Amino acid sequence: MTASPLPTRPREGADGTVEALRARMQGMQDGVRRLPVPTPPELAGLVQLRTGGSYQVDSAALALLLLAASSRAGSWTAIVGVDDLGIEAAEEMGVDLGRTVVVPDPGDHWLEAAAALVDALPVVLLRPPTGVTARTASRLGARLRRRTSTLLVQGAWPGCEASLWVAGSRWDGVGEGSGRLRSRQVVVACRRGQAPVRHAELWLPTPPEHAETSPMSPRHVSDVTPTRQERRTG
Structure with a gap:
């Protein structure tokens, strides 16, 4: 008598289960709900x-x-x-x-x-x-x-x-050699464990009404781990 193979879950379902377990583990530490x-x-x-x-x-x-x-x-x-x-x-x-x-x-x-x-x-x-x-x-x-x-x-x-740090920035408010610095657009980098660095652009504080909101130049962003000096000067 030949045994029939056990049914297997679709791969998508398995991936979803793994992600759900990871999220649950992240929300627990030392038995305490985080x-x-x-x-x-x-x-x-x-x-x-x-x-x-x-x-x-x-x-x-x-x-x-x-x-x-x-x-x-x-x-x-x-x-x-x-x-x-x-x-x-x-x-x-x-x-x-x-x-x-x-x-x-x-x-x-x-x-x-x-x-x-x-x-x-x-x-x-x-x-x-x-x-x-x-x-x-x-x-x-x-x-x-x-x-x-x-x-x-x-x-x-x-x-x-x-760890979060400012990887790049530019100021708003100075026109053609005059004006007052009002706000700063920054690229914030974040590292969690051994995962790759991720980035987001935002304003510190919120952007003024006239501010240009176009993406910052790629030269402001780096996926290289920052040095101690770079973290201090962000």
């Missing part, structure tokens, strides 16, 4: 912030853009270690200062300040000192997952879930 956090729509194709995650950014403007998404949604936020914070710039980005705790200069107690705020608030923006160790980042990461908070880091952060 919920989506408000993310700027301009960055929807690059990254989705989630509770329990840390995200590295290279510039204050980009950090405030990410922070503002949660602030506009009504969440309390915190800013730690940013001693040169521009209040007007933060408000222009959409940060509600009435629901924002600011610790501009925690000194040597930056980790304790960040940990205390992670315990109490859903989103914390931190500018740490140089030389953060993987052990320190891991300790705060475990706290993030327990408290279902999200950490935005302006600077180097070992083991971050994603």
Whole structure:
């Protein structure tokens, strides 16, 4: 008697199942459900912030853009270690200062300040000192997952879930040698693990009515991993 071959699923169905499992695994870590956090729509194709995650950014403007998404949604936020914070710039980005705790200069107690705020608030923006160790980042990461908070880091952060940086930019507002800088069109790059770098164009802040919205020149965009200097100067 010859056995009949078992029926197989269509390939499309298998691929869909794998993708669904990957999405489910991404939403879980250490047995804790990782919920989506408000993310700027301009960055929807690059990254989705989630509770329990840390995200590295290279510039204050980009950090405030990410922070503002949660602030506009009504969440309390915190800013730690940013001693040169521009209040007007933060408000222009959409940060509600009435629901924002600011610790501009925690000194040597930056980790304790960040940990205390992670315990109490859903989103914390931190500018740490140089030389953060993987052990320190891991300790705060475990706290993030327990408290279902999200950490935005302006600077180097070992083991971050994603890194975002400004790969290119051009300003609007200066005409034929005169005028005032009003807004900046940037190319934001994002790297997640070993995946290829992805890019998106956006304005910081939103574009003025007269701004030219044509795509930026390819020379502004590179798929090469940025150097430390490139990340600092974005």
